[in-house]
Amino acid sequence: MQRTILITGCSSGIGLVAANDLLSRGYRVLAACRRADDVARMEALGFIGVQLDLDDAASVDAAADRVLEITDHRLHALFNNGGFGQYGPLSSVTRQQLEKQFSTNLFGTHQLTMRLLPALQASGNGRIVNTSSVLGLISTPGRGAYAASKWALEAWSDALRLEVRDSGVRVSLIEPGPISTRFTDNVHQGQQDKPVRNPGIAARFTLPPEAILPKLRHALESKHPRLRYPVTLVAWAMSLLKRLLPGWILDRILRSN
Secondary structure (H helix, E strand, O other), rough: OEEEEEEEEEOHHHHHHHHHHHOOOOOEEEEOOOOHHHHHHHHHHHOOEEEEEOOOOHOOOOOOOHHHHHHHHOOOOEOOOOEEEEEEEEOOHHHHHHHEEEEEEHHHHHHHHHHHHHHHHHHHOEEEEOOOOOHHHHOOOHHHHHHHHHHHHHHHHHHHHHHHEEEEEEEEEEOOOEEEOOOOOOEEEEOOOOOOOOOOOHHOOOOOOOHEEEEHHHHHHHHOOEEEEEOHHHHHHHHHHHHHHOOOHHHHHHHHH
């Protein structure tokens, strides 16, 4: 039976790369994008386009209704990949900006996943894969709002994994480090005159979005998917250093980035 997957954030980067790869592997891919023109582009590329704005509860409900109708309430996998970054010192981030960061990166993901959870359970072997970040493991100056949303996504994913395990649904996290996508170009900067930039050394460790594909395939297709999949040397190193180093030493390292 053909496996159906919904991928959010499909207009570019990790979402688009994942959609193309899984389509080539025989999946029926439902490609969710925020803008109508991107949805039309997905349709032209052979996907089933779904319009979805994670920051809009009504849009999330409408997208979930469409997915359930298309799949007849049986969905193999959900790849929660949509999101954006709000950068800037916390003193420059307003309450409204922080709410929007969490609304898109967590609240919309929660609403969509809960609406689709019965369909994932009905498949008998459902998979939920969430795109976190190395900033779901550590936080750095100027990236506190985004990191907070990803730390929350990590905790949410851990709780969900434990709650749904007996139903056959498996939950995994992909934790990319620096990836060459349009994410950085689309970051919302809290201080336009002092934008937060990645340190120059990050370019040495930046990988193309295709680097996530082996991890995603394993999370979707292995009988024993992993809980977490770090991607890039930076993500692996930070995962290790956080466990091994005293907090003050890690702080000293992170203050320089």
